[in-house]
Amino acid sequence: MKQKPDMNFWGLWNLSFGFFGVQIAYALQSANVSRIFATLGADPHSLSWFWILPPLMGMIVQPIIGTASDRTWTRFGRRIPYLFIGAALAVLVMCLLPNAGSFGFTVTGALIFGVFALIFLDTSINMAMQPFKMLVGDMVNEKQKAKAYSIQSFLCNAGSIVGFIFPFLFTWIGVSNVAPQGVVPDSVVWSFYIGAAILILCVIYTTIKVKEWNPRDYAMYNGLADTDTPAGAAQPEKKQTANWLTLLRNAPSTFWKVGLVQFFCWAAMLYKWTYIVGGIGETVWNTTDTTSAAYQEAGNWTGILYTIESVGAVIWAIVLPRFRNTKAAYAVSLFLGAIGFRLIPCIHDQYLMFIPFLLIGCAWAAMLAMPFTFVTNALEGYGNKGAYLGLFNCTICLPQIVAAIVGGFILKQVGSLQVNMMSVAGLLLLLGAISVYGAENERGR
Numbered sequence: 001m002k003q004k005p006d007m008n009f010w011g012l013w014n015l016s017f018g019f020f021g022v023q024i025a026y027a028l029q030s031a032n033v034s035r036i037f038a039t040l041g042a043d044p045h046s047l048s049w050f051w052i053l054p055p056l057m058g059m060i061v062q063p064i065i066g067t068a069s070d071r072t073w074t075r076f077g078r079r080i081p082y083l084f085i086g087a088a089l090a091v092l093v094m095c096l097l098p099n100a101g102s103f104g105f106t107v108t109g110a111l112i113f114g115v116f117a118l119i120f121l122d123t124s125i126n127m128a129m130q131p132f133k134m135l136v137g138d139m140v141n142e143k144q145k146a147k148a149y150s151i152q153s154f155l156c157n158a159g160s161i162v163g164f165i166f167p168f169l170f171t172w173i174g175v176s177n178v179a180p181q182g183v184v185p186d187s188v189v190w191s192f193y194i195g196a197a198i199l200i201l202c203v204i205y206t207t208i209k210v211k212e213w214n215p216r217d218y219a220m221y222n223g224l225a226d227t228d229t230p231a232g233a234a235q236p237e238k239k240q241t242a243n244w245l246t247l248l249r250n251a252p253s254t255f256w257k258v259g260l261v262q263f264f265c266w267a268a269m270l271y272k273w274t275y276i277v278g279g280i281g282e283t284v285w286n287t288t289d290t291t292s293a294a295y296q297e298a299g300n301w302t303g304i305l306y307t308i309e310s311v312g313a314v315i316w317a318i319v320l321p322r323f324r325n326t327k328a329a330y331a332v333s334l335f336l337g338a339i340g341f342r343l344i345p346c347i348h349d350q351y352l353m354f355i356p357f358l359l360i361g362c363a364w365a366a367m368l369a370m371p372f373t374f375v376t377n378a379l380e381g382y383g384n385k386g387a388y389l390g391l392f393n394c395t396i397c398l399p400q401i402v403a404a405i406v407g408g409f410i411l412k413q414v415g416s417l418q419v420n421m422m423s424v425a426g427l428l429l430l431l432g433a434i435s436v437y438g439a440e441n442e443r444g445r
Contacts, residue, residue, distance in 0.1 A: 021202025027163025048407025055400035066390025077212035079131035086127025166191035264432030279419035312361025337363020341426030
């Protein structure tokens with residue numbers, strides 16, 4: 001296998017730049033889905049059920065995109081066509097979802113419309129997001145992968161900051177943050193509009209700047225058998241016909257051990273996304289009345305807290321490569337996040353709430369960078385890398401589905417106070433930190 005060439009900073013930057021726009025869309029979704037559905041009329045005890053849809057679509061879509069892009073060769077590349085199509089679909093749906101309550105539907109009709117819009121939004125975001133992770137695995141050598149994924153983590157969190165702050169910013173410049181019952185405020189609607197525009201511009205930039213390798217060069221740099229020329233519709237990997245069950249049976253042990261860590265981490269994050277608006281509404285604004293201005297202010301402040309979390313993640317992403325031991329870096333990060341979650345129910349001042357979210361940002365930075373560093377290193381020399389990374393994304397999606405299914409039940413067990421779900425999230429992150437020590441940062445075969 002020929003060594004992949006080193007890439008300069010801007011090469012690594014361009015490889016992931018479109019992730020900035022994709023993450024704006026993802027941030028708007030994660031910060032506002034519970035707010036949107038609660039405003040439309042959803043009950044808090046059933047709120048987590050709406051969160052089954054995003055990870056479910058991710059679990060379905062990402063392996064398909066990974067496998068399909070492994071088999072795709074076009075003059076535009078193998079991964080880039082999928083991210084472009086996904087981004088275009090996301091732009092369309094981002095203009096529909098926040099308007100679910102504005103079409104004159106009944107409460108049930110608005111919720112159903114919102115559900116279908118959410119399905120299509122998350123399908124398209126996953127379709128656009130997955131290729132960026134694959135591009136790094138395809139084109140970046142082992143010694144630069146940690147740096148490449150750190151850049152991706154930085155762009156991810158920078159995009160998150162923009163998406164999270166939009167509703168607060170639009171409210172600040174005078175866009176209405178209140179609306180009739182069952183209607184989403186204009187501050188949220190316009191946030192989705194502008195986020196959609198930025199997304200498509202970022203993806204166009206990546207499409208122009210990144211030139212993927214042809215099939216022969218890909219095979220040469222990834223230790224695979226020689227392939228035909230692009231004109232021959234080359235299949236880049238010998239094991240292309242292997243089905244997913246076969247791939248899972250042959251997966252390196254790191255795939256499964258890091259997957260266990262992922263289970264605890266993403267279940268914790270699901271509870272944050274689902275219950276944080278109602279949680280800080282309870283502790284800081286003393287309300288869960290979705291028709292009140294105070295509740296919508298809590299919704300805006302959630303975006304600010306997520307921004308603080310992203311700032312913490314950006315700073316921590318710079319610190320992470322300085323750890324000599326990647327396993328220790330991963331575990332420490334998750335432990336800090338667990339402390340942050342546990343602090344949330346104890347704080348009743350909106351500004352002091354910055355402290356726990358800075359700590360949660362440390363965990364978020366590690367969750368974005370570390371798992372793929374571990375797994376892509378372990379996959380060196382394996383075929384079907386895109387399919388493997390698509391399957392590995394199920395370790396992100398499946399725990400969220402499980403957490404969403406049992407979320408209403410757990411909420412009842414903790415007194416039906418949404419803020420108490422943050423303590424549950426803290427316990428899950430602590431278990432994730434402990435699980436890190438069973439994982440290995442091994443090289444592939």
